[in-house]
Amino acid sequence: MDRQRGFTLFELLIALSLLGLLTTVMYGGLRFSARTWEAASAHSDATMTIEAAQSFLRRSLEGARPPAAAPPSGAPRSAPVPFVGRPDALAFVTTLPSVLGDGDGVIELRTTDTGGDAGSGRRLLLRWTPLTSPGPPGDRTLIERVGGLRFRYFGASGEGGEARWWDAWPDPAHLPRLIRVSVSFPAGDGRLWPDFVATPMLDGDSPCFMAAQPRACIRP
DSSP, X not given: OOOOOOOOHHHHXXXXXXXXXXXXXXXXXXXXXXHHHHHHHHHHHHHHHHHHHHHHHHHHHHTOBOTTSOOOTTSOOOOOOOOEEOSSEEEEEEEOOTTTOSSEEEEEEEEEEOOSSTTOOEEEEEEEEESSSOOOOEEEEEEEEESEEEEEEEEOSSTTOOOEEESXXXXXXXXXXXEEEEEEOOTTOXXXXXXXXXXXXXXXXXXXXXXXXXXXXEOO
């Protein structure tokens, strides 16, 4: 009878080496796939955060109220809050969303240090103060790790002035016609902030509300 031939030590070593190589390749592929998935997920989350922040800012700026406008009927009357438009900060009166408190309120936008490690950048901070409804002031981070924030304002300073772009808005008693919002990120950060221009739904040259439907100037 023929004896059954087994594996030699050399053949066994070759088989083990091939198995180890195959395992390494498969593990490397799994790690690459996991990193790719995590990067895509992080990019998607960052994009959604930016889109949500832009949507909120656009709605708030388009609903800005002129400083001279009277508060809604039944609301407590207080001193007008001026429109403050600086290159790196902005404060204005608008209708607060329900998550921040119903009624009118002052919204402030600026950047502040994160308080973390060096190189962690700054954060885009939203601060709000209710005016016509009870509720405490609050603040919330809109975007983490930003490099810079810039506002520009288009309109005329005073009656008869020529409309142009301003780095700082010179007329706190009236609203600009357009507001451009720009956000930059630190070097190497893959996030993008498409600049956008908001058009306040109010007459920037006179204290009146601009109704959406129909679009008309309604004076208090």
